[in-house]
Amino acid sequence: MLDNIQSALAPRGPEAAGILEITWVLVVGGALIFTLVLALTALAFFAPPRWLAGKGLIIGAGIVFPVITLAALLIYTLLAAPRLSAVEPADVTIEVVGHQWWWRVNYLDARGEVDFATANEIHLPVGRTVELRLRSADVLHSFWVPSLAGKLDLIPGKDNRLRLAATEAAVLRGQCAEYCGGPHAQMALFVVAEAPERFEAWRAAQRQPAAIAAEDAADSEAASGRRLFLSHCTTCHTVRGTRAEGELGPDLTHFASRLSLGAGILPNNRATVAGWIAGNQHLKPDNLMPEFRFDSGELRTLAHWLETLE
Amino acid sequence: MRVTALLALAWVALLAGCSDESRPVLGGDAENGRLLLRQFGCIGCHRIPGVAGATGNVGPPLDGVGRRVYLAGVLPNSPANMMRWIRDPQSFGFETAMPDLQVTESQARDMVAYLQELK
Ligand SMILES: [Cu+2]
Numbered sequence: 001m002l003d004n005i006q007s008a009l010a011p012r013g014p015e016a017a018g019i020l021e022i023t024w025v026l027v028v029g030g031a032l033i034f035t036l037v038l039a040l041t042a043l044a045f046f047a048p049p050r051w052l053a054g055k056g057l058i059i060g061a062g063i064v065f066p067v068i069t070l071a072a073l074l075i076y077t078l079l080a081a082p083r084l085s086a087v088e089p090a091d092v093t094i095e096v097v098g099h100q101w102w103w104r105v106n107y108l109d110a111r112g113e114v115d116f117a118t119a120n121e122i123h124l125p126v127g128r129t130v131e132l133r134l135r136s137a138d139v140l141h142s143f144w145v146p147s148l149a150g151k152l153d154l155i156p157g158k159d160n161r162l163r164l165a166a167t168e169a170a171v172l173r174g175q176c177a178e179y180c181g182g183p184h185a186q187m188a189l190f191v192v193a194e195a196p197e198r199f200e201a202w203r204a205a206q207r208q209p210a211a212i213a214a215e216d217a218a219d220s221e222a223a224s225g226r227r228l229f230l231s232h233c234t235t236c237h238t239v240r241g242t243r244a245e246g247e248l249g250p251d252l253t254h255f256a257s258r259l260s261l262g263a264g265i266l267p268n269n270r271a272t273v274a275g276w277i278a279g280n281q282h283l284k285p286d287n288l289m290p291e292f293r294f295d296s297g298e299l300r301t302l303a304h305w306l307e308t309l310e
Numbered sequence: 311m312r313v314t315a316l317l318a319l320a321w322v323a324l325l326a327g328c329s330d331e332s333r334p335v336l337g338g339d340a341e342n343g344r345l346l347l348r349q350f351g352c353i354g355c356h357r358i359p360g361v362a363g364a365t366g367n368v369g370p371p372l373d374g375v376g377r378r379v380y381l382a383g384v385l386p387n388s389p390a391n392m393m394r395w396i397r398d399p400q401s402f403g404f405e406t407a408m409p410d411l412q413v414t415e416s417q418a419r420d421m422v423a424y425l426q427e428l429k
Binding site: 261265266267269270271272273274275276278279282283295296297299300303304 | 348349350351352353354355363365366367368405406407409411
Protein backbone atom coordinates (compact mmCIF):
# COMPACT_ATOMS: atom_id res chain seq x y z
CA MET A 1 0.00 0.00 0.00
CA LEU A 2 2.88 2.34 0.77
CA ASP A 3 4.61 1.75 -2.56
CA ASN A 4 5.52 4.78 -4.58
CA ILE A 5 4.19 7.18 -1.99
CA GLN A 6 6.89 9.70 -2.72
CA SER A 7 7.78 9.39 -6.39
CA ALA A 8 7.68 11.86 -9.25
CA LEU A 9 7.50 8.79 -11.51
CA ALA A 10 4.15 7.79 -10.02
CA PRO A 11 2.02 10.93 -10.50
CA ARG A 12 -1.37 11.12 -8.76
CA GLY A 13 -2.37 14.53 -10.11
CA PRO A 14 -2.33 16.59 -13.32
CA GLU A 15 0.57 18.82 -12.23
CA ALA A 16 2.86 15.91 -11.46
CA ALA A 17 1.68 14.13 -14.61
CA GLY A 18 2.52 17.24 -16.67
CA ILE A 19 6.00 17.42 -15.17
CA LEU A 20 6.55 13.74 -15.85
CA GLU A 21 5.46 14.16 -19.47
CA ILE A 22 7.86 17.06 -19.99
CA THR A 23 10.59 14.98 -18.38
CA TRP A 24 10.02 12.07 -20.74
CA VAL A 25 9.92 14.32 -23.81
CA LEU A 26 13.23 15.89 -22.79
CA VAL A 27 14.93 12.63 -21.85
CA VAL A 28 13.82 10.63 -24.89
CA GLY A 29 14.30 13.58 -27.27
CA GLY A 30 17.73 14.29 -25.81
CA ALA A 31 18.71 10.64 -26.15
CA LEU A 32 17.63 10.58 -29.81
CA ILE A 33 19.59 13.72 -30.65
CA PHE A 34 22.60 12.40 -28.77
CA THR A 35 22.51 9.19 -30.78
CA LEU A 36 22.25 11.20 -33.98
CA VAL A 37 25.31 13.27 -33.06
CA LEU A 38 27.26 10.12 -32.25
CA ALA A 39 26.27 8.65 -35.61
CA LEU A 40 27.44 11.80 -37.40
CA THR A 41 30.72 11.68 -35.48
CA ALA A 42 31.22 8.09 -36.57
CA LEU A 43 30.47 9.08 -40.17
CA ALA A 44 33.07 11.85 -39.93
CA PHE A 45 35.69 9.23 -39.10
CA PHE A 46 34.72 6.32 -41.26
CA ALA A 47 32.61 7.49 -44.20
CA PRO A 48 34.09 8.81 -47.46
CA PRO A 49 34.94 12.52 -46.91
CA ARG A 50 32.50 13.84 -49.50
CA TRP A 51 29.48 12.52 -47.52
CA LEU A 52 29.80 15.25 -44.97
CA ALA A 53 31.34 17.93 -47.17
CA GLY A 54 29.44 21.03 -48.19
CA LYS A 55 27.62 23.73 -46.29
CA GLY A 56 24.28 21.92 -46.24
CA LEU A 57 25.05 19.95 -43.12
CA ILE A 58 26.33 22.98 -41.20
CA ILE A 59 23.27 25.03 -42.02
CA GLY A 60 20.80 22.18 -41.62
CA ALA A 61 22.06 20.43 -38.50
CA GLY A 62 23.93 23.38 -37.00
CA ILE A 63 21.35 26.13 -37.36
CA VAL A 64 17.96 25.09 -38.70
CA PHE A 65 17.56 21.95 -36.60
CA PRO A 66 18.40 23.51 -33.20
CA VAL A 67 16.31 26.59 -33.90
CA ILE A 68 13.27 24.54 -34.84
CA THR A 69 13.72 22.03 -32.03
CA LEU A 70 14.29 24.63 -29.31
CA ALA A 71 11.41 26.80 -30.54
CA ALA A 72 9.13 23.76 -30.54
CA LEU A 73 10.22 22.86 -27.02
CA LEU A 74 9.66 26.42 -25.85
CA ILE A 75 6.13 26.46 -27.23
CA TYR A 76 5.47 23.01 -25.80
CA THR A 77 6.54 23.93 -22.27
CA LEU A 78 4.75 27.30 -22.42
CA LEU A 79 1.57 25.52 -23.45
CA ALA A 80 2.07 23.02 -20.68
CA ALA A 81 2.47 25.82 -18.13
CA PRO A 82 -1.17 27.02 -17.91
CA ARG A 83 -2.14 23.44 -17.12
CA LEU A 84 0.14 23.76 -14.10
CA SER A 85 -1.53 26.87 -12.72
CA ALA A 86 -5.27 26.80 -13.28
CA VAL A 87 -7.17 30.08 -12.85
CA GLU A 88 -10.62 29.08 -11.65
CA PRO A 89 -11.22 29.55 -7.90
CA ALA A 90 -9.98 26.71 -5.71
CA ASP A 91 -12.40 24.37 -3.92
CA VAL A 92 -10.25 24.13 -0.81
CA THR A 93 -7.69 26.64 0.46
CA ILE A 94 -5.05 25.57 2.90
CA GLU A 95 -2.30 27.63 4.46
CA VAL A 96 0.89 25.66 5.05
CA VAL A 97 3.40 27.35 7.34
CA GLY A 98 6.91 25.94 7.53
CA HIS A 99 8.46 25.87 10.99
CA GLN A 100 11.81 24.47 12.01
CA TRP A 101 11.13 21.44 11.64
CA TRP A 102 7.45 20.78 11.16
CA TRP A 103 4.46 22.00 9.13
CA ARG A 104 1.54 23.97 10.48
CA VAL A 105 -1.53 23.29 8.35
CA ASN A 106 -4.39 25.83 8.56
CA TYR A 107 -7.60 25.13 6.68
CA LEU A 108 -9.07 28.47 5.63
CA ASP A 109 -12.75 29.36 5.35
CA ALA A 110 -14.39 31.39 2.56
CA ARG A 111 -13.24 34.67 4.11
CA GLY A 112 -9.66 33.50 4.32
CA GLU A 113 -9.79 33.12 8.13
CA VAL A 114 -8.39 30.05 9.85
CA ASP A 115 -11.19 27.49 10.11
CA PHE A 116 -9.12 24.95 12.05
CA ALA A 117 -5.49 24.02 12.43
CA THR A 118 -3.66 20.73 12.26
CA ALA A 119 -0.07 19.75 11.53
CA ASN A 120 2.16 17.56 9.40
CA GLU A 121 -0.77 16.07 7.51
CA ILE A 122 -2.91 17.46 4.69
CA HIS A 123 -6.21 15.92 3.65
CA LEU A 124 -7.71 16.78 0.31
CA PRO A 125 -10.72 15.70 -1.73
CA VAL A 126 -10.00 13.74 -4.90
CA GLY A 127 -10.80 15.59 -8.11
CA ARG A 128 -11.04 19.07 -6.54
CA THR A 129 -8.67 21.97 -7.00
CA VAL A 130 -6.72 22.75 -3.87
CA GLU A 131 -4.79 25.95 -3.33
CA LEU A 132 -1.89 25.89 -0.92
CA ARG A 133 -0.64 29.20 0.48
CA LEU A 134 2.92 28.55 1.46
CA ARG A 135 4.48 30.70 4.15
CA SER A 136 7.39 30.39 6.51
CA ALA A 137 7.65 31.23 10.20
CA ASP A 138 11.43 31.30 10.21
CA VAL A 139 13.79 30.30 7.39
CA LEU A 140 13.45 28.98 3.84
CA HIS A 141 11.70 25.65 3.45
CA SER A 142 10.39 23.96 0.34
CA PHE A 143 7.16 22.04 -0.08
CA TRP A 144 7.55 18.95 -2.19
CA VAL A 145 5.06 16.16 -2.62
CA PRO A 146 6.54 14.58 -5.76
CA SER A 147 3.43 12.59 -6.65
CA LEU A 148 1.31 15.74 -6.74
CA ALA A 149 3.40 18.69 -7.93
CA GLY A 150 6.82 20.22 -8.30
CA LYS A 151 8.66 21.95 -5.47
CA LEU A 152 7.75 25.41 -4.27
CA ASP A 153 9.67 27.34 -1.63
CA LEU A 154 8.22 28.73 1.58
CA ILE A 155 9.83 32.15 1.86
CA PRO A 156 9.71 34.34 4.98
CA GLY A 157 7.52 37.37 4.28
CA LYS A 158 6.05 35.92 1.08
CA ASP A 159 2.86 34.11 0.27
CA ASN A 160 3.59 31.56 -2.45
CA ARG A 161 0.65 29.79 -4.03
CA LEU A 162 0.64 26.24 -5.28
CA ARG A 163 -2.34 24.68 -6.98
CA LEU A 164 -2.79 20.99 -7.18
CA ALA A 165 -5.36 18.24 -7.44
CA ALA A 166 -5.29 14.54 -6.75
CA THR A 167 -6.78 12.18 -9.30
CA GLU A 168 -7.11 9.14 -7.05
CA ALA A 169 -7.39 8.27 -3.39
CA ALA A 170 -3.93 7.71 -1.96
CA VAL A 171 -1.67 8.33 1.00
CA LEU A 172 1.35 10.26 -0.22
CA ARG A 173 4.49 11.52 1.44
CA GLY A 174 6.19 14.86 1.08
CA GLN A 175 9.48 16.21 2.28
CA CYS A 176 11.01 19.62 2.97
CA ALA A 177 13.27 20.14 -0.02
CA GLU A 178 15.27 23.19 1.03
CA TYR A 179 17.89 22.82 3.74
CA CYS A 180 16.53 24.57 6.82
CA GLY A 181 19.10 23.61 9.44
CA GLY A 182 19.38 20.80 12.00
CA PRO A 183 16.93 17.94 11.44
CA HIS A 184 15.81 19.24 8.01
CA ALA A 185 15.96 15.69 6.65
CA GLN A 186 13.34 14.72 9.26
CA MET A 187 10.82 17.34 8.18
CA ALA A 188 8.28 15.33 6.22
CA LEU A 189 4.52 15.24 5.94
CA PHE A 190 1.72 13.04 4.70
CA VAL A 191 -0.99 13.92 2.21
CA VAL A 192 -4.20 11.93 2.37
CA ALA A 193 -6.23 12.24 -0.83
CA GLU A 194 -9.69 10.80 -0.24
CA ALA A 195 -13.19 10.69 -1.71
CA PRO A 196 -15.01 14.04 -1.24
CA GLU A 197 -17.53 12.56 1.25
CA ARG A 198 -14.76 11.17 3.40
CA PHE A 199 -12.93 14.46 3.20
CA GLU A 200 -16.03 16.34 4.37
CA ALA A 201 -16.46 13.96 7.29
CA TRP A 202 -12.82 14.45 8.22
CA ARG A 203 -13.13 18.22 7.98
CA ALA A 204 -16.26 18.27 10.15
CA ALA A 205 -14.49 16.17 12.80
CA GLN A 206 -11.36 18.34 12.75
CA ARG A 207 -13.42 21.48 13.33
CA GLN A 208 -14.67 20.11 16.64
CA PRO A 209 -12.77 20.78 19.85
CA ALA A 210 -11.30 17.75 21.65
CA ALA A 211 -14.00 15.63 23.30
CA ILE A 212 -13.10 16.11 26.95
CA ALA A 213 -16.23 15.82 29.09
CA ALA A 214 -17.34 12.44 27.83
CA GLU A 215 -13.89 11.07 28.30
CA ASP A 216 -13.53 12.15 31.93
CA ALA A 217 -16.47 10.05 33.01
CA ALA A 218 -15.31 7.00 31.12
CA ASP A 219 -11.61 6.94 31.71
CA SER A 220 -9.84 8.17 34.81
CA GLU A 221 -6.38 7.44 33.39
CA ALA A 222 -7.13 9.83 30.54
CA ALA A 223 -8.24 12.47 33.03
CA SER A 224 -4.94 12.33 34.89
CA GLY A 225 -3.06 12.33 31.59
CA ARG A 226 -4.87 15.50 30.65
CA ARG A 227 -3.96 17.13 33.96
CA LEU A 228 -0.29 16.38 33.30
CA PHE A 229 -0.60 17.84 29.84
CA LEU A 230 -2.24 21.00 31.13
CA SER A 231 0.51 21.56 33.66
CA HIS A 232 3.50 20.93 31.36
CA CYS A 233 2.69 21.40 27.72
CA THR A 234 0.41 24.41 27.27
CA THR A 235 3.11 26.98 26.54
CA CYS A 236 3.76 25.34 23.20
CA HIS A 237 0.74 23.26 22.20
CA THR A 238 -2.92 23.92 21.53
CA VAL A 239 -5.68 21.44 22.27
CA ARG A 240 -8.92 23.18 21.40
CA GLY A 241 -11.49 22.72 24.13
CA THR A 242 -8.87 23.02 26.87
CA ARG A 243 -6.86 25.98 28.08
CA ALA A 244 -3.82 24.77 26.12
CA GLU A 245 -3.32 27.50 23.54
CA GLY A 246 0.41 27.48 22.84
CA GLU A 247 1.58 28.20 19.31
CA LEU A 248 5.24 27.18 19.34
CA GLY A 249 4.55 23.55 18.48
CA PRO A 250 2.00 21.58 16.44
CA ASP A 251 -1.73 21.76 17.24
CA LEU A 252 -2.61 18.52 19.03
CA THR A 253 -6.44 18.81 19.16
CA HIS A 254 -6.95 15.71 17.02
CA PHE A 255 -3.45 14.38 17.28
CA ALA A 256 -4.46 10.71 17.51
CA SER A 257 -6.22 10.91 14.14
CA ARG A 258 -2.89 11.62 12.43
CA LEU A 259 -0.77 8.99 10.74
CA SER A 260 2.61 10.15 11.90
CA LEU A 261 4.51 11.74 14.72
CA GLY A 262 7.46 14.14 14.70
CA ALA A 263 6.71 15.53 11.21
CA GLY A 264 6.37 12.27 9.34
CA ILE A 265 9.22 10.37 10.95
CA LEU A 266 7.45 7.81 13.15
CA PRO A 267 4.17 5.91 13.11
CA ASN A 268 1.78 7.51 15.59
CA ASN A 269 0.74 5.34 18.51
CA ARG A 270 0.96 5.12 22.26
CA ALA A 271 4.48 3.70 22.13
CA THR A 272 6.01 6.33 19.89
CA VAL A 273 4.30 9.18 21.74
CA ALA A 274 5.76 7.99 25.03
CA GLY A 275 9.15 7.64 23.37
CA TRP A 276 8.79 11.10 21.87
CA ILE A 277 7.93 12.86 25.13
CA ALA A 278 10.79 11.23 27.02
CA GLY A 279 13.40 10.96 24.29
CA ASN A 280 12.64 13.12 21.26
CA GLN A 281 16.19 14.44 21.07
CA HIS A 282 17.38 10.96 20.12
CA LEU A 283 14.60 10.45 17.63
CA LYS A 284 14.96 13.90 16.03
CA PRO A 285 18.16 15.54 17.26
CA ASP A 286 17.97 19.33 17.87
CA ASN A 287 14.23 19.63 17.32
CA LEU A 288 12.68 22.43 19.38
CA MET A 289 10.72 20.35 21.89
CA PRO A 290 12.46 19.66 25.20
CA GLU A 291 12.54 16.14 26.63
CA PHE A 292 10.53 15.51 29.78
CA ARG A 293 11.48 13.34 32.74
CA PHE A 294 8.18 12.10 34.09
CA ASP A 295 7.77 9.15 36.45
CA SER A 296 7.30 6.10 34.29
CA GLY A 297 3.65 5.79 35.30
CA GLU A 298 2.98 9.43 34.45
CA LEU A 299 4.64 8.99 31.08
CA ARG A 300 2.31 6.12 30.21
CA THR A 301 -0.70 8.07 31.44
CA LEU A 302 0.14 11.11 29.37
CA ALA A 303 0.77 9.02 26.27
CA HIS A 304 -2.56 7.31 26.85
CA TRP A 305 -4.39 10.64 26.97
CA LEU A 306 -2.76 11.91 23.77
CA GLU A 307 -3.91 8.77 22.01
CA THR A 308 -7.52 9.52 23.00
CA LEU A 309 -7.42 12.78 20.98
CA GLU A 310 -9.11 11.24 17.95
CA MET B 311 51.60 -15.38 4.13
CA ARG B 312 51.40 -14.51 7.78
CA VAL B 313 48.57 -12.06 7.13
CA THR B 314 46.55 -14.73 5.36
CA ALA B 315 47.07 -17.13 8.23
CA LEU B 316 45.94 -14.50 10.73
CA LEU B 317 42.87 -13.73 8.67
CA ALA B 318 42.01 -17.42 8.47
CA LEU B 319 42.41 -17.73 12.24
CA ALA B 320 40.20 -14.72 12.82
CA TRP B 321 37.55 -16.23 10.54
CA VAL B 322 37.59 -19.52 12.39
CA ALA B 323 37.29 -17.67 15.68
CA LEU B 324 34.32 -15.75 14.31
CA LEU B 325 32.57 -18.90 13.17
CA ALA B 326 33.20 -20.54 16.53
CA GLY B 327 31.70 -17.47 18.19
CA CYS B 328 28.54 -17.90 16.18
CA SER B 329 27.83 -21.45 17.04
CA ASP B 330 27.94 -21.55 20.81
CA GLU B 331 25.03 -22.46 23.05
CA SER B 332 21.74 -21.77 21.34
CA ARG B 333 18.58 -21.01 23.26
CA PRO B 334 15.36 -22.92 22.86
CA VAL B 335 13.28 -21.16 20.22
CA LEU B 336 9.53 -20.78 19.96
CA GLY B 337 9.36 -20.41 16.21
CA GLY B 338 7.89 -17.22 14.81
CA ASP B 339 8.59 -15.20 11.71
CA ALA B 340 11.59 -12.99 12.37
CA GLU B 341 11.11 -10.88 9.23
CA ASN B 342 7.54 -10.08 10.18
CA GLY B 343 8.79 -9.36 13.69
CA ARG B 344 11.18 -6.79 12.32
CA LEU B 345 8.30 -4.94 10.64
CA LEU B 346 6.13 -5.18 13.76
CA LEU B 347 8.87 -3.61 15.90
CA ARG B 348 8.50 -0.53 13.76
CA GLN B 349 4.71 -0.59 13.46
CA PHE B 350 4.12 -0.96 17.19
CA GLY B 351 6.48 1.91 17.86
CA CYS B 352 9.09 0.01 19.90
CA ILE B 353 11.52 2.11 17.87
CA GLY B 354 10.39 5.21 19.76
CA CYS B 355 12.15 3.92 22.87
CA HIS B 356 14.73 1.38 21.74
CA ARG B 357 17.70 1.29 19.44
CA ILE B 358 17.20 -1.89 17.41
CA PRO B 359 19.75 -2.95 14.78
CA GLY B 360 18.19 -3.56 11.38
CA VAL B 361 14.94 -1.70 12.06
CA ALA B 362 14.42 1.58 10.20
CA GLY B 363 14.24 4.69 12.39
CA ALA B 364 14.97 2.81 15.61
CA THR B 365 17.02 5.50 17.34
CA GLY B 366 15.05 5.69 20.60
CA ASN B 367 16.98 5.82 23.83
CA VAL B 368 14.24 5.84 26.43
CA GLY B 369 14.77 2.17 27.21
CA PRO B 370 17.89 0.02 26.80
CA PRO B 371 19.29 -0.51 23.31
CA LEU B 372 18.33 -3.96 22.06
CA ASP B 373 21.65 -4.66 20.34
CA GLY B 374 22.76 -8.02 21.66
CA VAL B 375 19.53 -8.58 23.57
CA GLY B 376 19.53 -12.19 22.36
CA ARG B 377 22.54 -12.80 24.61
CA ARG B 378 21.50 -10.64 27.53
CA VAL B 379 21.25 -12.59 30.78
CA TYR B 380 18.41 -10.73 32.51
CA LEU B 381 15.61 -8.82 30.83
CA ALA B 382 14.81 -5.55 32.59
CA GLY B 383 17.39 -6.59 35.14
CA VAL B 384 15.25 -9.32 36.67
CA LEU B 385 13.75 -11.82 34.23
CA PRO B 386 16.08 -14.60 33.09
CA ASN B 387 16.27 -14.14 29.35
CA SER B 388 14.42 -16.81 27.39
CA PRO B 389 12.10 -16.54 24.42
CA ALA B 390 9.15 -17.32 26.65
CA ASN B 391 10.06 -14.66 29.22
CA MET B 392 10.74 -12.11 26.53
CA MET B 393 7.28 -12.77 25.13
CA ARG B 394 5.73 -12.28 28.57
CA TRP B 395 7.66 -9.05 28.98
CA ILE B 396 6.64 -7.65 25.62
CA ARG B 397 2.99 -8.57 26.08
CA ASP B 398 2.61 -7.14 29.56
CA PRO B 399 5.59 -5.30 31.03
CA GLN B 400 3.42 -3.96 33.85
CA SER B 401 2.73 -7.41 35.26
CA PHE B 402 6.02 -8.01 37.05
CA GLY B 403 5.34 -5.98 40.15
CA PHE B 404 7.58 -3.00 39.43
CA GLU B 405 7.11 0.30 37.67
CA THR B 406 8.52 0.57 34.17
CA ALA B 407 8.09 3.17 31.49
CA MET B 408 7.43 0.48 28.90
CA PRO B 409 3.70 0.49 28.18
CA ASP B 410 1.40 -2.46 27.59
CA LEU B 411 1.00 -2.17 23.84
CA GLN B 412 -1.62 -4.86 23.31
CA VAL B 413 0.69 -7.08 21.34
CA THR B 414 -0.97 -10.41 20.50
CA GLU B 415 0.71 -13.70 21.24
CA SER B 416 1.67 -14.41 17.65
CA GLN B 417 2.92 -10.87 17.09
CA ALA B 418 5.07 -11.14 20.21
CA ARG B 419 6.40 -14.48 18.99
CA ASP B 420 7.50 -12.87 15.72
CA MET B 421 9.15 -9.97 17.52
CA VAL B 422 10.97 -12.37 19.82
CA ALA B 423 12.13 -14.42 16.85
CA TYR B 424 13.81 -11.29 15.52
CA LEU B 425 15.13 -10.00 18.84
CA GLN B 426 16.63 -13.34 19.89
CA GLU B 427 18.71 -13.23 16.71
CA LEU B 428 20.44 -10.05 17.90
CA LYS B 429 23.59 -11.50 19.37
CU1 LIG C 1 14.06 21.85 5.38
